[in-house]
Amino acid sequence: MPTVTTATVSTSDMLPHKPSSKGSSSTEATLQSLYNRAARAFLHRDVAITFTLLSAAFALLPPPLAPSPDPLDAHRRKWDILRITLETTVFSSTPDIADLPRPLRESLLLSPQFFISTLYARSLTLFTPSSLYRKPSSAFLPHQVLITLVASSIKIDCPSVGREMTEDWLSKRGQYDFIPSTGEPYHKVLELYCLHVLPRLGEWDYVKEFLSYENELSSDKRRELHLALEGQHAQTLESTRRKTPKPETPPSPSPSPTPIPPARSLSPASSSSSSLSTTSTRTAVPASPRPKLTRPQSSSSTSAVSDATITRSPRHRHNQSMPRGSSSASGVRIPRLPPVDHSLAIAPQPPTSLALIRSYFNHYFTANRIATLSVLFFLIPLLSFVLRRRRRLETPADLVRRRLLEARGDSIVRRLWNELVRAVLDTARMGGGGLV
Known part of the structure; x- marks a missing residue:
């Protein structure tokens, strides 16, 4: 933020002159002159001069007296928009605190939600007629000021406060005819509400439901909002999908090749069992090679046992498909598996206290240590x-x-x-x- 300089603009030029007998016309001319200089100072990022001119202008802008059109309504709207824009810019940036006026320095200590709520309450007080002895109402708030406040809430990442302000304005609009709240003002507020506020809160379904019940906009305007909302939703989903890291899939282990058994010398007596073994081996292919057997067995019995262990149901179906008197069915004998010893599955009992003490003494009191302790505690005393x-x-x-x-x-x-x-x-x- 540049250093505040007052060499180009004197203090007498910044402060407003006293209104003459011309009344409100002179006040309007003074406010217009101050606004031109304040807008120029704001564009040059001269915060101190802009804030001084704002303070001088709002000294001439009290709230309206009655709920009726006022000659100063346009000036209130312009000056309030400029004040909200200046304070939001200072709050969302990192200015040089030493060069800021005291009210702006104090606003930097507020939370974003409380900061926007304070601006909103101040605007309601400015536009609510003073003759109404009740709480300030958003029914008197111009839609330009509301749009500026909602945009400020989005800028400092407080869309929930912007949603509350918009819904309050929508619920109270139309109570006074001199406050424009239909047609173009309503469309602009609704566009900001549906395309910027609610999407930042993730309320995509609520926006679609809200637009389906809305009947004040024309069909073309409603269609434009629907298309813009669908495109924005698709873009958000695409960006979310790109930002989300894909889970790394571990490489699938390649199946190990099935070992080919060596050629066996088939005897005429074991031809039936060998043919059945070959058939059952082809029906069930294991994912890993079989472990080697430790005990030597004959070729026919080993093949029959392994085939019966792996594929028992195919053998059962094969036996059912053959007649009982066939030689191939009678030549195959499947040995029964030995009974399982359930005593081995019993959980081991925890060691007793005596066993723990004995293991402790066996570990720590060895022969060398006993000799050393004997010298230390017996011979020396x-x-x-x-x-x-x-x-x-x-x-x-x-x-x-x-x-x-x-x-x-x-x-x-x-x-x-x-x-x-x-x-x-x-x-x-x-x-x-x-x-x-």
């Missing part, structure tokens, strides 16, 4: 006890000897070794003397 007892029985000569040894400056290892040898000898001596 025993040696310490012996040394303390020996010191209690030391004679003055022993104390002198120990001090002389300390004065010699022997190493700690040698001193410990001497003390250990002396303790062992003293213990053996006292044990031999019967003192222990």
Whole structure:
């Protein structure tokens, strides 16, 4: 946003002159002059000058007195549209806050929904006659101002507020004849409502239902809205389909080829079983090669068992189709499957507490760890006890000897070794003397 400059336009030129005795004609001329300068400043993006001229103009534009045509109606409409456009532009952009007037800076702190609602309430107050002691009504709102407010709600992504304003205007229009609300104004409001507000809310079915019940527009206008709505809906679906990523289908595994069994030497005795095996193998083709058998079997029995396991129903139909006395049917014997051991399917019982404690001790208390713990908690305390007892029985000569040894400056290892040898000898001596 450019820096505000006031060198080209002086303050005296921006402020309106006091109306003379000519009355409303002088006020209209002043408002027209201010509007030309405000529109020029807005086109040059001079927010400060535009806002100053807007404040000066609305000081001369009070609400109408009575619900009747007013000479200032056109000026109210133009100035209100300019004010809504300026504030929406500032709100939807990132201007330099330091150069903005204080009211515009405060409006930036509002939420989009509250911002549009505030503009709408202000416009209702501006156009509602002051002689009516009731709540401001949208029945007095010009359709140009309503379209500007709805477009502002779409611009700042608040179509729900625009829908409420439009539906309120449609429900209260036509109460006053001097407010145009039929014909072209109604068509423009309805076009904005059906093609811009409701589609942004995803209300495609509601729009079609609304247009099917609408009977005020001409058939040509209604057809135009239907065609435009269908084209917009198709375009939206196409863009949604393009934006939606397609799920990646995993590549289907290629079927592994069925291994061809090696040629077998057929004996006359097993000709019937071999022919039946070949027939059943061709009727059921597995998706993966069969696992190899671990136990050696004869060729005829292996073929018969595998064929009977895979395709049992074809064999059953084949047997039904043959007479009972045929040699091919009697030559095939299908072994029965072994009974299933249901005891194997029983869920294992949880381990007992004793088993858990035993596994814990087996894991942590190994032979090496037990030896280490024995040295730490048995031998070392025993040696310490012996040394303390020996010191209690030391004679003055022993104390002198120990001090002389300390004065010699022997190493700690040698001193410990001497003390250990002396303790062992003293213990053996006292044990031999019967003192222990």
